[in-house]
Amino acid sequence: MAYRIVGNQFDAEEVVQDAFVKAFNKMTDLKDVNAFAGWLKQIVVNQAISLIRKQNRLQVSMESIDELPDIEEEQIDLDWPMQMVMEAVMALPEGARVVFSLRIIEGYKFNEIAQITGQTVNNCKVQFHRSKKLLSAKLKK
Amino acid sequence: MQSAVSSFKKVVERQTKKISFMHNRWDDYFEKNRKDVDLFQADEDRIWNRVVAKNNKPKYAFQGLAKRMAVACAVLVVVLFVLRHELMMQKQLDSLAAINKELAEKEQGYIQQFNTKWDEFKSLPSDDVELNQRLTEELELLDAIYKNGLDDIKKHGYNERAIVIMLDTYEKRIRIIERLINEKRKKQNDENKSKHIRI
Numbered sequence: 001m002a003y004r005i006v007g008n009q010f011d012a013e014e015v016v017q018d019a020f021v022k023a024f025n026k027m028t029d030l031k032d033v034n035a036f037a038g039w040l041k042q043i044v045v046n047q048a049i050s051l052i053r054k055q056n057r058l059q060v061s062m063e064s065i066d067e068l069p070d071i072e073e074e075q076i077d078l079d080w081p082m083q084m085v086m087e088a089v090m091a092l093p094e095g096a097r098v099v100f101s102l103r104i105i106e107g108y109k110f111n112e113i114a115q116i117t118g119q120t121v122n123n124c125k126v127q128f129h130r131s132k133k134l135l136s137a138k139l140k141k
Numbered sequence: 142m143q144s145a146v147s148s149f150k151k152v153v154e155r156q157t158k159k160i161s162f163m164h165n166r167w168d169d170y171f172e173k174n175r176k177d178v179d180l181f182q183a184d185e186d187r188i189w190n191r192v193v194a195k196n197n198k199p200k201y202a203f204q205g206l207a208k209r210m211a212v213a214c215a216v217l218v219v220v221l222f223v224l225r226h227e228l229m230m231q232k233q234l235d236s237l238a239a240i241n242k243e244l245a246e247k248e249q250g251y252i253q254q255f256n257t258k259w260d261e262f263k264s265l266p267s268d269d270v271e272l273n274q275r276l277t278e279e280l281e282l283l284d285a286i287y288k289n290g291l292d293d294i295k296k297h298g299y300n301e302r303a304i305v306i307m308l309d310t311y312e313k314r315i316r317i318i319e320r321l322i323n324e325k326r327k328k329q330n331d332e333n334k335s336k337h338i339r340i
Contacts, residue, residue, distance in 0.1 A: 009181065024196055
């Protein structure tokens with residue numbers, strides 16, 4: 001998950017390490033032991049977003065979105081190999097990749113993504129739409 | 142017959158695939174293939190070792206110590222500020238020079254300037270009692286203003302307005318004595334002229 005958000009192995013490992021250290025230090029904040037996985041996941045996401053925000057990488061970039069064909073309906077083959085799909089996802093621009101990963105793979109809602117990333121809900125939707133356009137264009141080649 | 146069945150199968154497969162292709166969404170794709178989503182497997186041992194190392198670093202103890210030191214410094218600064226204020230309120234404060242070095246230098250400069258002018262004033266011969274009287278009165282008034290400023294600082298602590306007023310008394314002293322020196326000179330000139338005319 002950290003890798004999908006930050007986009008590289010080095011930063012992803014750093015994020016995971018820091019998240020674990022944070023989790024150890026804040027263990028007393030965890031009220032319900034059963035919620036540990038979700039709690040840790042949230043720390044990882046926050047840590048990852050904080051890193052890319054610190055590096056000022058989370059920009060809403062609108063370039064070339066209008067040049068891509070509109071997608072009226074998502075045309076996805078369930079049998080596409082995951083390797084191919086994930087390579088396309090990882091090749092997305094930073095903002096689009098983060099929003100797509102959080103929305104589709106991690107299952108966050110747009111308002112939650114907006115809160116986590118510090119962007120507006122509309123920006124997140126634009127990034128999401130863009131990510132789908134780019135993925136369709138790439139995978140249908 | 143077999144080839145007919147095989148080609149029929151192919152058509153059905155193609156159609157099924159087409160239908161599946163048309164109606165799936167990304168959510169469905171990842172739902173179906175979730176188990177394969179984590180393509181990148183990190184070196185768990187390496188990460189874990191680093192986590193343990195980070196967690197055991199005495200960094201946090203040092204940070205705590207640094208934080209405590211920062212708080213102690215802040216408290217010390219406040220205490221010194223209050224102490225300075227208290228000292229000002231006490232009687233020990235008898236001139237601007239007692240407040241800080243900068244004011245001490247300024248005050249010393251004014252005093253030197255005034256003393257030079259005072260010597261000049263005294264060196265000029267004059268038997269004008271009224272002039273000396275005026276000078277004494279005006280200097281006494283400025284002394285009173287200076288003392289009021291000092292009392293204000295003693296009562297309420299350091300304040301810029303009182304300092305400005307006190308420094309201004311020195312400027313006024315110098316201006317007054319310069320004016321009186323000019324008057325003395327003028328009088329002397331007039332006397333010299335009248336002597337010449339008499340001759």
